[in-house]
Amino acid sequence: MAQLMEVNGADEYEDELDDENSMRLSEEDSDDESIDNQFLGSDEEGLEEILAFARQQKNISELEFPPTQTIKKKGRGKKQKPELQTDLDLEIRESLMEQFQYQKSSRRDKKLRKKEKRQQQALVDNDLSVKYDYSLHIKEIKQEFETFLHDVSRDTMSFPPLDPHGNKTINKLSSCYNMRCTRCGGNGLQMYxxxxxTRKTFHYLPDYNQIAYIMRQRPVFKRSDVKSRTKEEIAETDGKKSRRGPINEAYVKEGDLVGAKAPExxxxxxxxxLLEKLGWVKGEGLGAHGNKGISEPLMATVKKSKTGLR
Structure with missing residues (x-):
């Protein structure tokens, strides 16, 4: 009898657990349905927004815009300017000119960066045709021979195309350094x-007396395969230089103002x-009040000749 009561009690406990689980599952199902309804509502709202945006874009695409036209340019090189219409506003003209100058300067900077990159790579690869764009000085040629002589990793060296006298000078220097010189590239402007x-290069010393004699002859050799530059281009890229190197800034000539380039x-x-503590102000002369000197200094000019003197 007691065993039957225990079995009935266990059955009732299991029935209660089943009822609780079924109630919990029904509550979870109702929560899931409410969440699904919320997401469906948000999806419908988003779909309506997408459709409204598509209709608006369709209306915009149906509008007719006037065709654009690239601004024409006139002139060449540094004198190139945009050909603007005369009926444009002053502000628009100024903005277009600023944009044109910016594009022009950015293109120039890009070319300079590429050129510097090529030159740096040429220094690594010992490419003389890129290293020397327009001309070679006799000192640079000698330096290249010296570097090549002491460089164990290289057996050959090619110079850029020069005029006949420049090629002859390279041939003379190669014989002084006990090296062999050959013509390559055929005949004409592309010959280098x-x-x-050779074996003599490592067994004999260079003939420095003959090299010094060659160094005293023609100093500059221009490339034959490159178009020569104007004086303005040379002054812009290399600065003002003479045939034998840069101009000495300490040199003065007739009529120059003494101390014209002296900094303040x-x-x-x-x-x-000390002068400022004594009351001196920039732009005024020296001296006490009522007895001040000149505010502008006397300018002295250089006189090297005896012309005009008695």
């Missing part, structure tokens, strides 16, 4: 000289500090 080491004395200078 190729220098190679800085505010940290001790002498200037």
């Amino acid at each position: 000289m190729k220098v190679a080491k 004395i800085g505010t940290n200078n001790i002498g200037r500090k």
Whole structure:
């Protein structure tokens, strides 16, 4: 009897657990249905927004816009300017000119960066045709021979195409360094000289007396395969140089103003500090009140000849 009561109690407990589980599952199902309804509502709202945006884009695409036209340019090189219409506003003209100058400067900077990159790579690869764009100085040619002589990793060296006298000079220097020089590239403007080491290069010293004699002859050799530059281009890229190198800034000529390029004395200078403590102000003469000197200094000019003197 007691065993039957225990079995009935266990059955009732299991029935209660089943009822609780079924109630919990029904509550979860109702929660899932409410969440699904919320997502469906949000999806419908998003779909309506997408359809409205598509209709708006369709209306915009149906509008007719006037065709655009690239601004024409006139002139060449540095004198190139945009050909703007006369009926444009002043602000629009100024903005277009600024954009044109910016594009022009960016193109120029891009070319310069590419050129510098090629030159740096040429220094690594020992490519003389890229390293020397327009001309070679006799000192540069000698330096290339010296570098090539002491470089164990290289057996040949090619110079860029030069005029006949330049090629002859390279041939003379190669014989002085006990090297073999051959012509390459055929005849004409593309002909260049190729220098190679031989057994004599390692057994004999260079003839520096003959090299010094060649160095005293023609100093500059221009490339024959490159168009020569104007004076403005040379001054812009290389600065003002003479045939034998850069101009000496310490050199003065007849009529030059003495101290014309001298910089202004800085505010940290001790002498200037003492004058300022005594009451001196920039732009005024030296001296007490009522007895001040000249505000503009006397300009002295260089006189090297005796012309006009008595």
